[in-house]
Amino acid sequence: xxxxxxxxxxxxxYYRTLKGEVKxxxxxxxSLLRGETVAVIGESGCGKSSLAKSIxxxxxxxxxxxxxxxxxxxxxxxxxxxxxxxxxxRWVKITYVPQAALNSLNPVIKIGDQMVEPLILRQKMDRRExxxxxxxxxxxxxxxxxxxxxxPFELSGGMKQRVIIAMxxxxxxxxxxxxxPTSSLDVLTQANIMNLLKNIRKDLKLSxxxxxxxxxxxxxxxxxxxxxxxxxxxxxNDANTFYHDPKHPYSQKLMESVPTLxxxxxxxxxxxxxxxxxxxxxxxxxxxxxxxxxxxxxEEPPLVYMNENFYVKCWLYVK
Amino acid sequence: MLxxxxxxxxxxxxxNVEGLRxxxxxxxxxxxxxxxxxxxxxxxxxxxxxxAISIVVESGCGKTTLSKTIxxxxxxxxxxxxxxxxxxxxxxxxxxxxxxxxxGLVQQDPFGALPSFMTVKRILEEPLIIxxxxxxxxxxKRVYKALEQxxxxxxxxxxxxxxxxxxxxxxxxxxxxxxxxxEPKLIIADEPVSMLDASVRIEILKLLQKLQKDYELSIIYxxxxxxxxxxxxxxxxxxxxxxxxxSAETKGILANxxxxxxxxxxxxxxxxxxxxRFIIKNVPAGxxxxxxxxPTGCRFNPRCxxxxxxxxDVKQPPVIEVGKSHYVKCWLYGRA
Numbered sequence: 001x002x003x004x005x006x007x008x009x010x011x012x013x014y015y016r017t018l019k020g021e022v023k024x025x026x027x028x029x030x031s032l033l034r035g036e037t038v039a040v041i042g043e044s045g046c047g048k049s050s051l052a053k054s055i056x057x058x059x060x061x062x063x064x065x066x067x068x069x070x071x072x073x074x075x076x077x078x079x080x081x082x083x084x085x086x087x088x089x090r091w092v093k094i095t096y097v098p099q100a101a102l103n104s105l106n107p108v109i110k111i112g113d114q115m116v117e118p119l120i121l122r123q124k125m126d127r128r129e130x131x132x133x134x135x136x137x138x139x140x141x142x143x144x145x146x147x148x149x150x151x152p153f154e155l156s157g158g159m160k161q162r163v164i165i166a167m168x169x170x171x172x173x174x175x176x177x178x179x180x181p182t183s184s185l186d187v188l189t190q191a192n193i194m195n196l197l198k199n200i201r202k203d204l205k206l207s208x209x210x211x212x213x214x215x216x217x218x219x220x221x222x223x224x225x226x227x228x229x230x231x232x233x234x235x236x237n238d239a240n241t242f243y244h245d246p247k248h249p250y251s252q253k254l255m256e257s258v259p260t261l262x263x264x265x266x267x268x269x270x271x272x273x274x275x276x277x278x279x280x281x282x283x284x285x286x287x288x289x290x291x292x293x294x295x296x297x298x299e300e301p302p303l304v305y306m307n308e309n310f311y312v313k314c315w316l317y318v319k
Numbered sequence: 320m321l322x323x324x325x326x327x328x329x330x331x332x333x334x335n336v337e338g339l340r341x342x343x344x345x346x347x348x349x350x351x352x353x354x355x356x357x358x359x360x361x362x363x364x365x366x367x368x369x370x371a372i373s374i375v376v377e378s379g380c381g382k383t384t385l386s387k388t389i390x391x392x393x394x395x396x397x398x399x400x401x402x403x404x405x406x407x408x409x410x411x412x413x414x415x416x417x418x419x420x421x422x423g424l425v426q427q428d429p430f431g432a433l434p435s436f437m438t439v440k441r442i443l444e445e446p447l448i449i450x451x452x453x454x455x456x457x458x459x460k461r462v463y464k465a466l467e468q469x470x471x472x473x474x475x476x477x478x479x480x481x482x483x484x485x486x487x488x489x490x491x492x493x494x495x496x497x498x499x500x501x502e503p504k505l506i507i508a509d510e511p512v513s514m515l516d517a518s519v520r521i522e523i524l525k526l527l528q529k530l531q532k533d534y535e536l537s538i539i540y541x542x543x544x545x546x547x548x549x550x551x552x553x554x555x556x557x558x559x560x561x562x563x564x565x566s567a568e569t570k571g572i573l574a575n576x577x578x579x580x581x582x583x584x585x586x587x588x589x590x591x592x593x594x595x596r597f598i599i600k601n602v603p604a605g606x607x608x609x610x611x612x613x614p615t616g617c618r619f620n621p622r623c624x625x626x627x628x629x630x631x632d633v634k635q636p637p638v639i640e641v642g643k644s645h646y647v648k649c650w651l652y653g654r655a
Contacts, residue, residue: 037596043516044487156606186377187543191587191602198599213516216546216589221596239593257518260590261546261573269522273486 004071005207006055006175007031011068013054021064022277024050026231028068031309032224034174037201037208039218039239041254042228043274048211049099051228052177055209056096057085072175091118095168096177100184102160105152111138112148115167123171137166141196158189165196169204177209182217194220215258219243224310227251230285231277234313237306247312250286284315292316332365333504333537334389339363339398341381341388345611356610358384360561361398368504369535371528373548373569375584376541376558379607385558386509386541390422391415403504420450423498425527427510429490433482439466439493440478446501465496469526488519492526499530506530507539512547524551545588549573557581560608560618567645577647579603579623617650625651 013025024047032038040048053059055070057077070077077089090096098104106114115137116130125133135145141162152160161181168176181197182190198221201208210221218225225242227235227250235248246252256268272289275281281288287297296315304317339362342355358381366372376382387393389400391407400408407418426432433442443462452458466474469492482490491511498506508527512520524547531538540551548555549569557565557578565578576582583603589595603622608614614621620631630650639652 043518158606186379186607187545187584188377188587188602189606191600195599195602198596215517216591219591219593219595220589222593223596239596243591243593254518255591257521258591259521259546259550261549261585261588262590264549267521267525267550269520269525270518271522273488 002033004031005034005036005073006209007069007071008055009069009071011051011054011070012065013050013059013063014065015060015062016064017062017278020278023231023280024277025054026280028226028228028231028233029303029311030224030226030233030236032207032209034207035201035205036223037210037221038224038226039210039212039222040226040228041212041215041218043213045277046228046274047231047277048213048228049179050231052096052098052179052209052211056090056094056177058090058096087122091168091173092122092171093173094175094177095171095173097164097168097179097181099179101164102157102184105160105163107152109151110148111150111152111155111163115148115163115170118171133170134166137169138163140169140200141166157185158192161185161189161193162196165193165200169200172204173206175207175209177211179211180213181210183212190217197221215254216260227254230275230280232285232313234286235311237310237312241310247306247317248286248314249290249292249316253289253291284313333368333370333403334366335399335401336365336389337363337399337401339385339388339400340396341384341393342396354611357561357613358610359388360613362558362561362563363398364556364563364566366505366537366539368537369531370554371531371538371540371552372554372556373540373542373552374556374558374563375543375545375548377543377607379610380559381561381610382541382543382558383509386424386507386539389539390424390507391418416450420501421503421505423501423503423506425491425494425498425506425508425511428514429487429494430482432494433490435482437481438478439471439480439482439485442482442493443497443500446497450501461500465500468499468530469493469496471496487515488522491515491519491523495523495526495530499534499536502534503536505537505539507541509541510543511540513542513544520547521550527551545584546590557584560613561610562618562648564619564649565645565647567642571642571645575642575645577641577645577652578619578649579625579651580619617648627651 009029011025011028014021014023028051030038042048112131112134115134119125119130120127131148135148138147139145143159143162182193212218222239225237225239226233229250235251246255253270259267270289275285283298284301287293301313301315303311303313305311339359341359342357345354345356388395395408440462443465444458447458447461463474471477471492512523527538530536553569555569555572556563559580565581576585587600587602605622608618616632616634617636620626627650636648636650638646638648641647641652
């Protein structure tokens, strides 16, 4: 059996606010092989971005609980010393593109100078050499290398997103975490960026965690799907199975609400709203909106494994 | 003959937009040359009473300018807007008050569109006060009715809340309630669901559809998301860089897209299908043009794979009928 590249097991991340403890990531498990992409889908406020930040250890200052296992190349990232983590992992082996990163380029520094910072600071590379590498990486993502001498305002939105992707490729990472990389781009530019991601993933054998709220878009990259609801992964499934036959009632309802362009179908929405992560209900968190809820659902549902890797967190599948 | 007359009266359109243009003047430097951003450049369409249409347009191609110009929040540079038989293109401020009552706007970002320091009741009362509903009991009655129409029920629970206490979907329903409280005939919904989650999107679109049917409301749905339009309206307009490049019945356009831009759009929008991940899609290069200095001829020509040199980049294409009420602005379909 192929060894997994990243395994997340029972990951928990809570943080404390004035109103109480926010259970942003609550017992999340999934795994992926080298070169695979897992898409994390879910509605806003379900803990998708918190999950990404927990993996790369960019925790909020008020974090109260942070535990579980994150195995990356057999290294438990949670127990790793901060110094080692900064030197070897964060923005080296694992890069993270936060949401709307294209708007956080520094407007008064040239593109090239912004890009080479990690190479000069972390890898002690010579400036000239680093700029050379930046230019090459820019070409890799389809931007003329002259742009290292330009300022961000001279670039369009799609080009800025390409620059961000180039930045995250500079250190030859093994895993890329992309948080809604196309959410502010128009349709054609979005398709261009997806093409680019497909290409670099294939050429560089990159593993990816692709975070999105757009179920249709997730199918452009995902080999595996993790559906998040109220801080928990309620279904972890293979993409080939998931889009045709989602298992968890929430996944099913979510799929019913996705409009399709090429086929006609009846659209349905999920009445109600997701629970607050401050004080989630006991038992299954989807129970109050679930059409199949029964008396068992007041207890915490177990992970029901459909095979070695994939599971659904629902009482309906307990035999 | 009489029957025909009746049909004609029934079809009398509510809104007629003819050759609408809105340019914004920009001046570079102190004595700089005057230049114009041509955000909306010759847009024509009509809308019947109780009809819903979709206008598909990407950001930066004149989306918000179009809705604001139709609502006369901007004064048009050229063209005509005829609403219920009356020319509203250059109405004075005083006369506009009537037009404001007859039209409503649903904005993209519900939280940004709602004043955070007002309660739900106050937000909904505001337009009533401005438009002279002096009787407090009458106002209360209409606030209740509007909240019930958008299903923010039980009303008592919501009426004293502030916008930040509502979820995204509830905020958007409040925005809709505000838009319909004066019982307008026309609503423009400018990306009403793009900030909302998938499951809530359908809820809001269904609500708009219900209002359209129940109250014979006309709705212009402006969006970048082609996949929701087939569930919303029978008619669809595709806009690119300030021009309408194609218009037809929704089913016709989805089955037989004529304009290269429409074809590109249809080609790249994904449906949830796991085989997508193995396909590299054919996407036109480049980005929408700068409207300050759009390309001559067809505005899509620098990105178009069917571009005919010497024609497409020189002269603006004519509007050609390619099927039953299916129009396209493209040189590929004839040289009128």
